[in-house]
Amino acid sequence: MSQIQSPNQTIYVAHEYYDIRAELEKRPGSPPCVQVRTFAQLEQIIPQAEILVISMLWRDSLLERAPRLKLIQSISSGVEQFDLEQIRARDIHLCNARGANAAVVAEHALALMLSLSRRLYEARDNQHRAHWSGTGMDDRPRLQELTGKTVLIIGMGTIGDRLARICLALGMQVRGMRHSSRPLDVPGVTQVMASDLHAAMGQADHIVLTCPLTPQTEGLMNQRAFAAMKRDACLINVARGRVVDESALIAALRTNAIAGAALDTYADEPLPSTSPLWQLPNLVMTSHVAGETQFYERNVVDILLDNTRALETGGPLRNQIV
Ligand SMILES: NC(=O)c1ccc[n+]([C@@H]2O[C@H](COP(=O)([O-])OP(=O)(O)OC[C@H]3O[C@@H](n4cnc5c(N)ncnc54)[C@H](O)[C@@H]3O)[C@@H](O)[C@H]2O)c1
Numbered sequence: 001m002s003q004i005q006s007p008n009q010t011i012y013v014a015h016e017y018y019d020i021r022a023e024l025e026k027r028p029g030s031p032p033c034v035q036v037r038t039f040a041q042l043e044q045i046i047p048q049a050e051i052l053v054i055s056m057l058w059r060d061s062l063l064e065r066a067p068r069l070k071l072i073q074s075i076s077s078g079v080e081q082f083d084l085e086q087i088r089a090r091d092i093h094l095c096n097a098r099g100a101n102a103a104v105v106a107e108h109a110l111a112l113m114l115s116l117s118r119r120l121y122e123a124r125d126n127q128h129r130a131h132w133s134g135t136g137m138d139d140r141p142r143l144q145e146l147t148g149k150t151v152l153i154i155g156m157g158t159i160g161d162r163l164a165r166i167c168l169a170l171g172m173q174v175r176g177m178r179h180s181s182r183p184l185d186v187p188g189v190t191q192v193m194a195s196d197l198h199a200a201m202g203q204a205d206h207i208v209l210t211c212p213l214t215p216q217t218e219g220l221m222n223q224r225a226f227a228a229m230k231r232d233a234c235l236i237n238v239a240r241g242r243v244v245d246e247s248a249l250i251a252a253l254r255t256n257a258i259a260g261a262a263l264d265t266y267a268d269e270p271l272p273s274t275s276p277l278w279q280l281p282n283l284v285m286t287s288h289v290a291g292e293t294q295f296y297e298r299n300v301v302d303i304l305l306d307n308t309r310a311l312e313t314g315g316p317l318r319n320q321i322v
């Protein structure tokens, strides 16, 4: 791997929303920064950029126009939008923002679990029509509590570990899976191996997806997986949309093969208005906002500045993917 010698050079940022430049300006001694917010502007600045901070505006075609690029700092934890082989072949380094939103994504997953078990979505609908739905009324299934329930977390990384600790604190039984068979980091979590995944799915009350989108995880929640789940179990996806086979999920929800689901991410984003997902009564949806937090810029800039310093000193990069 080549050693990068990088002076205190300009940081180029391409993001529509997060104000990384303003956050950098709060940090004494940080490098100068240029931030653009559209792909057209990005195409203008990319030839100058050695350090680029970016997320979903990335297109692999940009590589042809980026002769000076040395480091891509992803603003997101997921990096499926980058062609890792092409980036490696160009001797460019890629680091992700793993950890920047781990706490809040875990909180969002918990919020979705609670929304399903307490059916907060129904309460909100009732509120809008001034309808009182007390205990025993409306012939609805009983509300549930999470305490004592079993959660299966698929993807025991920064988000999964954090969620596991929260679930343990709630008195849940926690089972977790990671890519490798290396023992899990959170005491009290029962490790599930890939060969036992479907059996574990059949024992879980809640399955939470917190893994990256990879060839191994694409379509992980397919018809067979839904068939393995208990009829009163729920699926929560805060990973990536394509980890779930949406057609299989729609069928499972329509036939009550599972009790409910909550999605933050979708195969196609923004979700088209024609998607049948919008109409399902036993589905809670958020619009890929699980990682959103008022601390996002602060947390990303902490990682970014560690990495610009590492470029100067030749030290190890943080969250290095390539
Ligand atoms: N909805 C959102 O807003 C949001 C925000 C942040 C991250 N994410 C998604 O969550 C993913 C995880 O984020 P993280 O920061 O915890 O990443 P991480 O790298 O810390 O953890 C990922 C974990 O998934 C495990 N994993 C990989 N392949 C697996 C497989 N086939 N089966 C089971 N486990 C597998 C890894 O071993 C690792 O433990 C990201 O890649 C991203 O796609 C979504």
Ligand SMILES: O=C(O)[C@H](O)CO
Pocket (backbone or CB within 6 Å): 055, 075, 076, 077, 078, 079, 097, 101, 291
């Ligand atoms: O991967 C992430 O960090 C979030 O999904 C935001 O892109």
